[in-house]
Amino acid sequence: MLTNETVEAVIFRAIEALNAERQPSERITPTVDTGLFGADALLDSLEFVSVITDVETSLNVDHGLDIALADDRAMSRPVSPYTSVATLRDYVLELAGEAS
Amino acid sequence: MLAPMELRGRHVALRPLTTRDAEMTLRWRLDDRASLLNRGAATVEEQRAWIAARPESEHNFIIELLDGRPVGMLSLIAIDLVHRRAEPARFLIGEPQLVRGVPAAVEAMLLLYRLAFDDLGLHRVYGTVAEENAGMVKWQTFLGMTEEGRLREHYRLDGRVQDAICLGMLEHEYRTVALPRMTALVGAASVDREPAAEQ
Numbered sequence: 001m002l003t004n005e006t007v008e009a010v011i012f013r014a015i016e017a018l019n020a021e022r023q024p025s026e027r028i029t030p031t032v033d034t035g036l037f038g039a040d041a042l043l044d045s046l047e048f049v050s051v052i053t054d055v056e057t058s059l060n061v062d063h064g065l066d067i068a069l070a071d072d073r074a075m076s077r078p079v080s081p082y083t084s085v086a087t088l089r090d091y092v093l094e095l096a097g098e099a100s
Numbered sequence: 101m102l103a104p105m106e107l108r109g110r111h112v113a114l115r116p117l118t119t120r121d122a123e124m125t126l127r128w129r130l131d132d133r134a135s136l137l138n139r140g141a142a143t144v145e146e147q148r149a150w151i152a153a154r155p156e157s158e159h160n161f162i163i164e165l166l167d168g169r170p171v172g173m174l175s176l177i178a179i180d181l182v183h184r185r186a187e188p189a190r191f192l193i194g195e196p197q198l199v200r201g202v203p204a205a206v207e208a209m210l211l212l213y214r215l216a217f218d219d220l221g222l223h224r225v226y227g228t229v230a231e232e233n234a235g236m237v238k239w240q241t242f243l244g245m246t247e248e249g250r251l252r253e254h255y256r257l258d259g260r261v262q263d264a265i266c267l268g269m270l271e272h273e274y275r276t277v278a279l280p281r282m283t284a285l286v287g288a289a290s291v292d293r294e295p296a297a298e299q
Contacts, residue, residue, distance in 0.1 A: 021235065038289045041201030044193065045285065046239055049206070053242045070242075071280060075287030082288050 002063060002096050007089045008032060010062075014054035015085075018047050030085060037082035048082065059092065067095040105159070107211040110290055112204045114161035114211050117173065121162055122148035125173055128194030159215065160190070163208045171195040174208050176216060184223040186216055191236075203289040209243065210282040217274050226268035230255050237265050244278025245269045 012030045019027040028034065028042055035041040037048045052069050059065040069091065074081050081091035107114040117125070126147040129140060141147035154160050157179055163172040172193040179186040193205055216222045228251065229236045241247060245267040254264035269278060 035201065037203070037285075038201055043201070044196055044199045045203045045205040045207075045289075046193065046235065048203075049239050049242050049285070050235055053238050070284045070288075072284060075284045075290075077288075080288040082285075 002065070002093060004089060004093070006063075007092045008085060010055055010058045010092075011051070011085050011088055013058070014051040015043075017054060018043070018050060032084065032086040032089070034085045036084055036088060038080050041083075055088070055092070059096075065096055065099060067092070067099055069095075105215075107161070107215060108166075109207045109211050110286060111166065111202050112171070112207050112211070113164050113166060114174065114208060115164060117151055117154070117160040117162050117175075119148045119151050121170070121173075122151055124170060124194070125151070125162075128173065128192055131194065133192070133194075133196070159212075161208075161212070163193070163204060165198065165202070165204070169195070169198060171198050171204055172208065174212055176212055179220065179222075181220070184221065186220070186222055186225055187227045188212055188216070188225055189227060201289070203286045205239075206243070206282050206285045210279075210286065213274055213278060213282075217271050223271050224268060225274075226266070228254065228264040228266050230257055231263040231265055232257075232260075237267070240267050243281055244273050246273070 015028055015030040015034065022028070036043055036051065037045070041048075043051065056067065056069055059067060069081075069088075074091070079087060081087050106116070123144050126141055126144055129147070141150050151160070157177075159176040159179070161174050162170050163174055164170050172195065173190055174188070174192075175190040177187050177189045188209070191205075191209070193199060199205070213225070216225050226248075227240075227245075229240065231237075231250075237247070246269065247265060248268045249266040251264040251266060253261045255262045
């Protein structure tokens with residue numbers, strides 16, 4: 001059973017993995033409010049795809065969940081699921097609920 | 101002979117690379133971010149000469165934000181209209197600070213794939229990435245490329261020998277995998293930037 005905390009931890013790990021490629025002054029300490037993609041976000045699209053890939057992989061390998069985070073549904077919502085850690089977490093939980 | 105062209109998206113445009121871009125593109129190529137790409141020119145003059153020598157069978161682009169600020173470069177090379185294949189290459193975001201939160205890299209690649217598959221009618225795109233450039237391999241495979249093989253000790257970069265990962269994508273994979281994912285990423289990144297349409 002996925003919880004808010006479980007999904008947040010998965011996303012945090014994916015963001016922290018980016019820090020190895022960033023200058024010390026540009027490293028990210030992720031919180032639920034960390035902007036991911038879109039206006040005021042911290043990631044470029046290369047980094048964002050890395051996060052999405054790592055999150056999908058972790059959900060599959062560690063939690064047996066096979067979901068796609070980048071599809072038509074993601075772009076048809078009033079608020080982008082990629083806006084922040086919190087919106088991505090909620091999107092993951094929504095897709096996980098439908099898959100179970 | 102391929103005519104110079106400009107490709108325009110929702111966030112970025114691709115315009116032809118010219119010799120006036122020599123200083124800027126050399127700075128990008130000499131940055132640490134490009135350490136896993138093939139080394140090229142060492143001086144502005146060499147870079148200018150390299151740009152001037154690009155054959156007309158290639159499309160070499162500067163990636164610009166729609167306000168005209170250049171942020172990177174991208175090419176479609178080895179275009180073969182007989183075998184209907186080509187190689188996306190020289191992909192580099194040189195101004196990472198300017199593209200935070202902007203789907204610049206995704207949309208630039210999407211524009212290049214549209215050129216390859218829709219405008220040129222190609223059947224396949226392909227390329228190689230240095231093994232240590234794991235982020236680029238991850239990025240390309242998420243966006244539709246398939247790992248097709250490995251060329252052993254194919255590169256010598258920064259004094260180290262590395263394998264080359266061979267990646268490829270067929271037209272139907274572009275339409276069923278790459279295009280939906282890229283469109284979703286570009287579209288979702290636009291949600292918070294663009295005003296809602298009037299009802």
